[in-house]
Amino acid sequence: MSSPKPFQTFCQWWWGQLRAKWLLYIVLAITTLTLCVTFQSPISRTAQAFVRGPVAYSGLTARLNQLSSLANQAWANQLELLAQQAEAMNFTVPEHFRGKTIRSVPLPSGRKVIALTFDDGPLDPYTNDILYILENNDVKATFFLIGRSVQAFPNRAKHIQMKGHALANHSWSHPYAQQSPAGAAAQIDNTDTWIKQTTGFTPTLFRPPGGILNNGMAGYAAQKGQVVVMWSADSKDYYASAPNIIKRVMAEASPGGIVLFHDGGGNRSQTVLALPFIIKQLREQGYEFVTVPELLKLYEEEVKAINAAKAAETAKAAEAVQASPPAQPPPTLGY
Numbered sequence: 001m002s003s004p005k006p007f008q009t010f011c012q013w014w015w016g017q018l019r020a021k022w023l024l025y026i027v028l029a030i031t032t033l034t035l036c037v038t039f040q041s042p043i044s045r046t047a048q049a050f051v052r053g054p055v056a057y058s059g060l061t062a063r064l065n066q067l068s069s070l071a072n073q074a075w076a077n078q079l080e081l082l083a084q085q086a087e088a089m090n091f092t093v094p095e096h097f098r099g100k101t102i103r104s105v106p107l108p109s110g111r112k113v114i115a116l117t118f119d120d121g122p123l124d125p126y127t128n129d130i131l132y133i134l135e136n137n138d139v140k141a142t143f144f145l146i147g148r149s150v151q152a153f154p155n156r157a158k159h160i161q162m163k164g165h166a167l168a169n170h171s172w173s174h175p176y177a178q179q180s181p182a183g184a185a186a187q188i189d190n191t192d193t194w195i196k197q198t199t200g201f202t203p204t205l206f207r208p209p210g211g212i213l214n215n216g217m218a219g220y221a222a223q224k225g226q227v228v229v230m231w232s233a234d235s236k237d238y239y240a241s242a243p244n245i246i247k248r249v250m251a252e253a254s255p256g257g258i259v260l261f262h263d264g265g266g267n268r269s270q271t272v273l274a275l276p277f278i279i280k281q282l283r284e285q286g287y288e289f290v291t292v293p294e295l296l297k298l299y300e301e302e303v304k305a306i307n308a309a310k311a312a313e314t315a316k317a318a319e320a321v322q323a324s325p326p327a328q329p330p331p332t333l334g335y
C-alpha cells in the first residue's frame, strides 16, 4: 500500500478544519476587519490624516469640508447652549422688590424654600471648595462679591456664574464707616461695573457690609433700584466652629429664609466643613434651595396666582348675581 501524497494530505487537513468551523470564523473575522478599515468613517480618517501631517490623497478637500461643517455645527450647538444658560441665569428681580430691604421672604403657600448666601468672596480655596460642594449637592446659591476681589480673581467670579449661582454686590472694599454720597456711589457702581465686565451680568442685589443700613451705601443701592438683602439666619461662621455653625443654621432656618455664610474675608474652612451637613439636614427637613432672585420670583408668582384666583371668584359672584332670576313667590299646593 502506497502512502498518501502530500497534496492529498493537505486537502484532507483543510477539509477537516472547515468541518471543525474554526477556520471559517477566522475568515469571517478577517473579512469584517477589512470591511471596517475600508469603510470606516471618512471624517475620522480625515481627522487622523490631519493630525499626522500633510497627506495627499484624492477627496481630502471634500472630507475636510465635511469636517469643518461638523465642527461648525458643534460650535453652533455650544453657542446655543451658552445662550440658553445665560437666559436661565437672568437673575433679574420683580419690580415690586426694587429699592426694598428684605430679611426673609416667606411664600404665601408656606412652601419650604431657603436661600443660602455667601459673602466677601471670591477667595480661594474656600470659594472653589464651596462651589464644588454646592455642585455635588445640586444646590444653587447667591454670592455677594467684593468688587476688588472680583478684580483680583476674575476667573473665580466667572466660575461662580458658570455654575448657575446668582451674583450680587457687596461693595468694593467692605467699609463700615459713613460714606459720602460720592463714596457710596463709587463703592457700589465700581463693583457693578467689574462684575458686569467680568461676567456680563449686572447685579440686582446689594448686601451692605456688616449689615449696616445707615452709612450711605444701602440708601444709594436702593435708590439705584437694587434690592437690599439682609438675612434671617446668621451662621456666625466668621468665628464659630463647624458644629456650632451647623447648630445655629438649623435652629434659625425657616421657610423663605435667607442664610448668611462667608466664603471670603478670612479662613473659612469651618464654613466648608459645615456646609455638606447643613445641606443634608435641611433637605431631610424638606427644604428646597433657591437663589435670592428665584425666591423673589416665586413670591411674585404665588401672589399673582392668588390675586388672579380672587379676581376670578369675584367676577363669578358678580355674574351669578346678574344671572339669578327675580325671587318667585313660594309655590302653593293648589287643590
Ligand SMILES: [Zn+2]
Pocket (backbone or CB within 6 Å): 119, 120, 170, 174, 209, 210
Ligand atoms: Zn461682608
